[in-house]
Structures are given as structure tokens and as C-alpha cells.
Amino acid sequence: xxxxxxxxxxxxxxxxxxxxxxxxxxxxxxxxxxxxxxxxxxxxxxxxxxxxxxxxxxxxxxxxxxxxxxxxxxxxxxxxxxxxxxxxxxxxxxxxxxxxxxxxxxxxxxxxxxxxxxxxxxxxxxxxxxxxxxxxxxxxxxxxxxxxxxxxxxxxxxxxxxxxxxxxxxxxxxxxxxxxxxxxxxxxxxxxxxxxxxxxxxxxxxxxxxxxxxxxxxxxxxxxxxxxxxxxxxxxxxxxxxxxxxxxxxxxxxxxxxxxxxxxxxxxxx
Amino acid sequence: xxxxxxxxxxxxxxxxxxxxxxxxxxxxxxxxxxxxxxxxxxxxxxxxxxxxxxxxxxxxxxxxxxxxxxxxxxxxxxxxxxxxxxxxxxxxxxxxxxxxxxxxxxxxxxxxxxxxxxxxxxxxxxxxxxxxxxxxxxxxxxxxxxxxxxxxxxxxxxxxxxxxxxxxxxxxxxxxxxxxxxxxxxxxxxxxxxxxxxxxxxxxxxxxxxxxxxxxxxxxxxxxxxxxxxxxxxxxxxxxxxxxxxxxxxxxxxxxxxxxxxxxxxxxx
Numbered sequence: 001x002x003x004x005x006x007x008x009x010x011x012x013x014x015x016x017x018x019x020x021x022x023x024x025x026x027x028x029x030x031x032x033x034x035x036x037x038x039x040x041x042x043x044x045x046x047x048x049x050x051x052x053x054x055x056x057x058x059x060x061x062x063x064x065x066x067x068x069x070x071x072x073x074x075x076x077x078x079x080x081x082x083x084x085x086x087x088x089x090x091x092x093x094x095x096x097x098x099x100x101x102x103x104x105x106x107x108x109x110x111x112x113x114x115x116x117x118x119x120x121x122x123x124x125x126x127x128x129x130x131x132x133x134x135x136x137x138x139x140x141x142x143x144x145x146x147x148x149x150x151x152x153x154x155x156x157x158x159x160x161x162x163x164x165x166x167x168x169x170x171x172x173x174x175x176x177x178x179x180x181x182x183x184x185x186x187x188x189x190x191x192x193x194x195x196x197x198x199x200x201x202x203x204x205x206x207x208x209x210x211x212x213x214x215x216x217x218x219x220x221x222x223x224x225x226x227x228x229x230x231x232x233x234x235x236x237x238x239x240x241x242x243x244x245x246x247x248x249x250x251x252x253x254x255x256x257x258x259x260x261x262x263x264x265x266x267x268x269x270x
Numbered sequence: 271x272x273x274x275x276x277x278x279x280x281x282x283x284x285x286x287x288x289x290x291x292x293x294x295x296x297x298x299x300x301x302x303x304x305x306x307x308x309x310x311x312x313x314x315x316x317x318x319x320x321x322x323x324x325x326x327x328x329x330x331x332x333x334x335x336x337x338x339x340x341x342x343x344x345x346x347x348x349x350x351x352x353x354x355x356x357x358x359x360x361x362x363x364x365x366x367x368x369x370x371x372x373x374x375x376x377x378x379x380x381x382x383x384x385x386x387x388x389x390x391x392x393x394x395x396x397x398x399x400x401x402x403x404x405x406x407x408x409x410x411x412x413x414x415x416x417x418x419x420x421x422x423x424x425x426x427x428x429x430x431x432x433x434x435x436x437x438x439x440x441x442x443x444x445x446x447x448x449x450x451x452x453x454x455x456x457x458x459x460x461x462x463x464x465x466x467x468x469x470x471x472x473x474x475x476x477x478x479x480x481x482x483x484x485x486x487x488x489x490x491x492x493x494x495x496x497x498x499x500x501x502x503x504x505x506x507x508x509x510x511x512x513x514x515x516x517x518x519x520x521x522x523x524x525x526x527x528x529x530x531x532x533x534x535x536x537x538x539x
Contacts, residue, residue, distance in 0.1 A: 003332050003342070012329075012519070019520045023529060065359075068521045075530075098366025099359050127373050128366035134432035146384065160436050167439040170446075181514040183507050191447035192439075199510040203517030214529050218520045225516045 007251055011229075018228070019221030026217025034216065039177055039195035040208045043153075046175045047083045050150035056090040056125075058149035060140060060165060062156025062180065063133060066099045069181055072203060073156035074104060076179070078111040079209040080153050085115020093126045094143055096136040101128050137161035141168040154178040154193070155202070158185045166192035179205065200226075275350040314528035321526035323351060370395075398425070461498050468495020 004012065026032055050057045059080065061073040081091050093108065095101055104126050112121035129139035141164055144152075152169040154162070154176065162178075162185045169176055170192055178189040179197030189196045197205060200222060207215035236247045243264030278286050301309065327344040338345075374388035382388075401417040448459045467473030468491045477491045487493055524530045 002328070003340070004329050009329055015516065015519060016523055019523055020527075023524070068518050068525065071525065072521055095366075097362075098364075098369075099362035101362065101366050101369050123369075124373050124376075126369070128369040131363075131366075132429065134429045138428075138432050142387070160433060163436055163439045163443060164432070167443055170443075181518070183510050183514075186510070188440075188443065191443035200513035200517035202514070203521055214524065218524055218529075222513075222516045222520045225519075226513060229512060229516070 005252070014228070015225040018224050019218055022221030022224065023214055023217035026213040026220065029213075030217075032216045032220050034204075034208060034219070037197070037201055037204065037208055039179065039197045039201070040205055042175070042177055042195045043080055043209065044083060046151035046153070046177055047080065047087070047089070049175055050084070051087040051089050053150040055150035056092050056147050057084055058140075058144060058147065058152045058169065058174070059091055059093040060152075060154045060156065061093070061095070061100065061104070062154070062158045063096050063136065063161070064157035065097060066103060067157075069157050070097075070100065071103075072206065074100075074107050075206045076155045076209070077153060078107045079206060081108050081111035082115040085112040085117040085120060088117050088120045090120070090122070090125060092143060092147060092149065094136070094140050095126060095128045096131065096133075098128055098131065101126065133159060133161055134164075137164040140165050144168040144172055144174075148172045149174050152176045152178075154180075154189070155197075155205075156180060158182050158189075163188045163192060317528055318526060320351075321522075323347075325526075461502075464491060465495045465498055468492045 047057065057080065059077040061070050061077060064070040064073075077091070077093060084091050091108065093104060095104055105123055108126065109118065109121050112118050127139075127143075129136045137160075140161075144165070145168065149169065149172065152166075152174045154165060155178065158165075158180050159182065162180070162182075166176060166178065166189060176193035177195045177197075178193040179202040180186060180189065181199075181202055186196065186198055203222065204219050206212075207219040239247050240260050243260050245260050248260055301312075304312065323344065327342065327348060330342040330344060332338075332340050332342045332345075371392065374391050376382075377385045377388040378392065398420050401413060401420055405413045405417050444462075447455065448462065449455065467476065474490075474492045477489065480486055480490050482490060482493075488497075
């Protein structure tokens with residue numbers, strides 16, 4: 001079982017403090033700026049296209065369990081569903097994990113209600129396909145070929161099935177927006193989809209779409225946290241380059257100490 | 271406390287199963303009587319306690335020596351508490367199966383379009399489930415053989431077939447991605463070509479005549495390929511992972527403290 005080291009404790013507590021402070025500031029009404037994210041701007045365009053073409057929207061929340069990544073994916077798909085509900089439009093969301101079924105049903109029912117059309121929500125549009133990776137991929141590919149969705153939203157944890165789903169959707173001419181924290185699958189999505197959310201843009205999506213103060217504050221907190229980490233990395237690189245064992249000693253990292261010793265020797269230090 | 275989580279046998283096992291069933295039903299009944307606003311507070315409270323347990327276990331200092339080396343006072347309970355997730359997942363499997371059978375059962379009953387696929391799916395579920403359960407009670411070679419035919423002879427080749435399709439999709443996706451229409455696509459193509467050539471022996475022969483020492487070694491294709499992978503690709507991936515890590519922390523905090531709004535709560539708590 002892994003446990004936190006003292007530097008990890010301090011860094012995680014500081015980052016958590018920053019994020020919570022930013023959330024509280026935003027909830028108190030502080031004005032916040034968000035940069036433009038093309039993939040998220042395209043959501044309304046994709047939904048509008050599906051409505052005009054009279055073809056459904058297909059979503060996937062990937063292969064993950066009920067974890068943070070999957071819940072974030074579901075939150076994004078729910079935002080899309082709220083937009084689709086305004087036009088009384090269908091979203092088909094095939095599921096891979098049985099535990100996702102009740103949560104996804106509740107989330108989409110709430111989204112359709114928020115969009116003013118609870119009557120359009122149909123539980124049968126959220127079929128549980130299979131717990132097996134490629135059986136799920138085959139099922140989604142089959143749904144894509146039969147339903148011919150005009151837009152697909154692929155968010156969550158994906159593995160090799162990412163390309164099977166995305167390429168099938170490409171074959172039927174769907175506009176595709178994807179996002180995943182699985183870094184190994186990002187290149188496949190970039191190759192196959194129209195818009196891809198990379199890295200933490202995935203976590204920015206709900207804030208960007210809904211503009212809820214809590215989510216916006218969380219996003220700003222994340223950015224401050226990243227800047228803090230970036231500053232630490234730059235400081236660490238400079239210190240190690242000048243042969244200081246300070247960082248190596250703090251983290252108890254033997255590799256860093258070796259680097260520092262190498263640079264000390266190279267620059268004639270002790 | 272430890273004895274409570276030790277696997278039980280015989281009558282004691284059945285007593286625990288029936289006890290858990292009765293307690294579970296009682297909790298469900300109590301929850302159904304709870305007003306909606308209180309239910310939200312209850313869910314937020316349980317979520318907080320669950321998250322607090324794992325956070326405390328991770329952050330609490332561990333013993334450095336003795337029988338508890340590398341552990342703290344909560345470590346022993348990680349496994350039983352984690353089992354709760356497994357048990358909830360088992361309940362959810364039933365829901366998933368119900369969803370699947372109801373959708374495809376109705377499709378067959380009402381002779382909807384493509385109802386034949388639904389019939390095949392329901393038949394396949396039965397054909398796989400019956401021998402898989404049966405072989406647990408009947409150890410005869412016929413049942414085991416039938417299960418092997420279904421699993422090793424049916425399921426595994428189908429799985430491998432789906433996986434093999436990825437190869438063809440990679441080609442079609444790569445073809446579209448590598449069409450040089452932008453500077454980014456050009457850079458992508460150049461790096462992909464260098465890495466592909468650098469990874470195969472035949473490609474490496476192209477620059478084998480360049481001495482593999484001093485400055486000139488930088489121009490050998492395998493070194494260029496390695497440089498792109500370790501000095502460009504890896505840092506970029508690590509940078510993405512760092513952003514994802516901070517994003518995961520923020521989302522986890524929002525869920526843990528029930529600050530999330532919309533999909534999971536009607537309004538901010």
C-alpha cells in the first residue's frame with residue numbers, strides 16, 4: 001500500500017488549499033476569465049448539426065469504472081444532453097460498465113429535465129452492452145452503423161477500442177469531439193476526430209460549458225496549482241544544474257543527487 | 271473488528287448473508303422514508319466519510335519498523351472497505367443485465383427492426399452463462415468441454431478479431447492525419463517517418479554509414495528517433511499527465527466535498 005511522503009503531503013495539501021480557496025472566491029462572485037477552447041465551442045455546432053440532419057447523437061463514457069474520470073465524462077455528456085433536450089433530440093449512450101447504468105440514467109434524466117424535455121428521455125437509449133472491451137467496441141460500432149449518428153462525443157477512459165469507435169463514426173460522416181486523460185489514446189483521437197480535448201482541458205470542459213462558479217473557481221485553482229508546480233520544476237532544474245543537492249535531499253531521490261553530483265563535477269565543484 | 275471481516279463457513283456464512291440482506295433492506299426502507307433534502311445531506315455525509323477514510327490512510331504517517339512497518343492504524347481496513355465497491359459493483363451487474371435483457375427482450379417480443387440481432391445476443395448470453403455456472407457444480411468433462419468450446423473456441427477468437435481490426439483503422443486514420451495541409455501535420459508526418467524508420471533494422475541501415483560517435487552520431491536515424499521519443503514525446507506526455515493530475519485532484523475534491531452541481535446534485539450544497 002502506497003503512502004504519502006512529507007513533500008507529497010505538503011504539495012497535495014497546498015494544491016488542495018489553493019483549489020478550495022479559488023472555488024470559494026468564485027462562489028462569492030469574483031469575475032473569472034476563461035480562454036477559448038475550440039473543441040468545447042464546437043459542442044453546440046455538433047448538436048445543431050445532428051438536429052438539422054435528424055440523426056441521433058452518440059456518446060460514450062469509455063471503459064472506466066465509476067471513478068473521477070468517468071463521472072467527469074458523464075458530466076460533459078449531461079451538458080451535451082441538456083443542449084440536445086432543448087431541441088427534443090436523442091442521445092444514444094451505450095455503456096460498458098454495469099455500475100454506470102443507474103448513474104448514467106439518473107444523470108441524463110436530470111439533463112433532459114433541465115433542458116425542458118423530460119419526455120424525450122428514453123432509458124432504452126442507454127443500453128448496457130458488455131463488460132468486455134472488444135465486445136463493447138463491436139456493440140458501439142454496430143450502433144453507429146445502424147443509427148448513423150450525426151455527432152459523437154467520446155469522453156472518458158479509452159484503450160484500443162478508441163480507434164474502432166472513432167473510425168466507424170468517421171465512416172458515417174459524424175462530427176466528432178473527443179477527450180480523454182489516457183495519454184496513449186490522445187494521438188488516435190487526434191488522427192480520427194474533428195476536435196480533441198487534450199490533458200486537463202478534459203477537466204475544464206464542464207466549467208467551460210456550464211460557467212458554474214464552483215467549476216470555474218476549481219479551474220482557476222487548477223491553473224494556479226499548475227503554475228506553482230511549474231515554478232517548482234524550474235527551480236529544481238536550476239538547482240540541480242548548479243549542483244545543489246537541496247531538491248534531491250527533500251525528495252530523497254538518488255537519481256537527482258547523481259545528476260547534481262555530475263554537474264558539480266562538470267563545473268569543477270565538490 | 272478483524273474477525274468480522276474474516277471469510278465465514280457453513281451456518282455462520284448463511285447467518286451473515288441473511289443478516290446483511292435484512293440490514294440492507296432496512297437501510298433501503300429507511301432511505302425511502304427520508305425526505306429528499308435530508309437524503310442529499312446523508313449522501314454528502316457518507317461520501318465525505320468514505321473519502322476521508324482513504325485520504326487519512328494515505329496521508330497518516332506510517333510506522334518505520336516493527337510488525338506495522340509501512341502501515342498505519344487504518345491500513346488493515348483498506349481491503350474490507352474496498353470490498354464495499356466490489357459489492358456495489360455486483361449489485362450493479364444485475365442492473366446492467368436487467369437493462370440488457372429488457373431492451374433486447376422487448377426488441378424480440380415486438381419484432382422491431384433488426385430483432386434477429388437481439389435474439390442472437392440473448393441466445394449468446396444463455397449459451398455462455400449456462401455452462402459457466404453449470405461447470406461450478408458439475409465437474410464432468412462434457413460440461414468443461416462445452417464451456418471451453420464456448421469460451422476458447424468462440425469468445426476468444428471473436429475478441430482477437432475485433433482487436434485485429436484496429437490495425438486497419440490505424441492505417442485509415444493515419445492516412446487522414448498525415449495529409450500535409452498544415453504546418454502541424456507536416457511536423458507530425460516528419461516525426462512519424464523518422465520514428466518509424468528508426469525503429470526498424472532496415473531503416474537503421476540507411477544511416478549506418480554515419481560514425482556513431484561525437485557530433486555526427488546525432489544524424490543517425492535511430493539516435494534521431496530516440497531523441498524525439500525521449501526528449502520531445504516523453505516531456506510532452508509528462509506535462510499532459512501533470513495537468514491531468516491537478517485536474518483529477520480538483521474534481522476529486524469537488525466530489526468528495528459534494529461541491530459538484532448539475533449531474534449529481536440539483537443545487538450546490
